[in-house]
Amino acid sequence: MARVAADNGIPLEQATFEDWRPSGRSFDLVVFAQSFHWVQPQAALDKIASILRPGGHLAPLSNRITPVSKTRQELDEAYVGHLDASARPAIDAAHDDELMTMIQTRGYTVERRHVTERLHYTTDAWVNMVFTYSNVLALAAQARADLRSRLEHRIGTAGVDAQKRRHRGNLHARVAVPADEPPRFVVDRSSTLSKHFSPGPRTPSQRPRLGNDQAHFAR
Numbered sequence: 001m002a003r004v005a006a007d008n009g010i011p012l013e014q015a016t017f018e019d020w021r022p023s024g025r026s027f028d029l030v031v032f033a034q035s036f037h038w039v040q041p042q043a044a045l046d047k048i049a050s051i052l053r054p055g056g057h058l059a060p061l062s063n064r065i066t067p068v069s070k071t072r073q074e075l076d077e078a079y080v081g082h083l084d085a086s087a088r089p090a091i092d093a094a095h096d097d098e099l100m101t102m103i104q105t106r107g108y109t110v111e112r113r114h115v116t117e118r119l120h121y122t123t124d125a126w127v128n129m130v131f132t133y134s135n136v137l138a139l140a141a142q143a144r145a146d147l148r149s150r151l152e153h154r155i156g157t158a159g160v161d162a163q164k165r166r167h168r169g170n171l172h173a174r175v176a177v178p179a180d181e182p183p184r185f186v187v188d189r190s191s192t193l194s195k196h197f198s199p200g201p202r203t204p205s206q207r208p209r210l211g212n213d214q215a216h217f218a219r
Contacts, residue, residue: 017044026053036060041099045106058108060099065119065129069161070154078150082143083135119162126160127151 005012013020017039030048032039048058067075100110121129127148130136136144 017047022051026051027056028053029057029059032058032060034062036099037096041102045103049106058103064164065162066164067126067160067162069158074154075151075160078147078154082139082147117164119164121160121162123152123155123157123159126155126162 002012002014015021030052036044052058066072104110130151131144131148136147139147
């Protein structure tokens with residue numbers, strides 16, 4: 001990820017959030033992309049408060065991809081003997097109500113926003129995504145090979161239609177802003193998008209770019 005960003009002209013500072021030094025800079029927006037569960041929340045919130053400008057936003061992002069056709073039940077059968085189920089419990093910040101309560105007690109208000117997406121994955125794209133999950137990567141080599149073969153057999157050539165969280169997919173962000181400042185975005189935005197996923201890198205025009213006033217952290 002770091003190399004791809006650098007190759008596309010995106011300024012990059014590589015460090016853990018704990019070790020990263022803001023060097024006197026401040027930001028309008030701090031984003032954690034499915035990564036806030038890797039930091040110690042109280043210390044992280046203190047550091048974030050020290051770099052956010054008045055009215056700034058903290059956005060812990062996450063996404064949930066649920067297969068529709070094939071169904072989750074059909075795909076779960078491929079995991080028998082290797083994992084209890086393909087679904088994993090939520091460990092990310094955007095679905096952590098205890099963390100959201102902690103953020104509120106530290107002087108922030110919390111909003112929920114989502115983007116609804118219809119997704120289609122080719123068989124290779126779905127299986128490759130599954131093999132980025134830590135519970136799958138922790139399997140022995142022979143078990144991983146057997147699981148890949150089972151999934152490819154069950155999916156066949158049709159691929160997988162999927163949705164995120166609610167109805168046709170959901171990219172879910174919870175945004176925290178200082179309580180004494182009015183939220184810059186107060187409307188819960190919901191839109192529907194359709195995407196098709198196949199193996200291979202995205203073109204430069206498809207890759208996200210960050211402004212100078214945004215700090216983005218991902219692991």
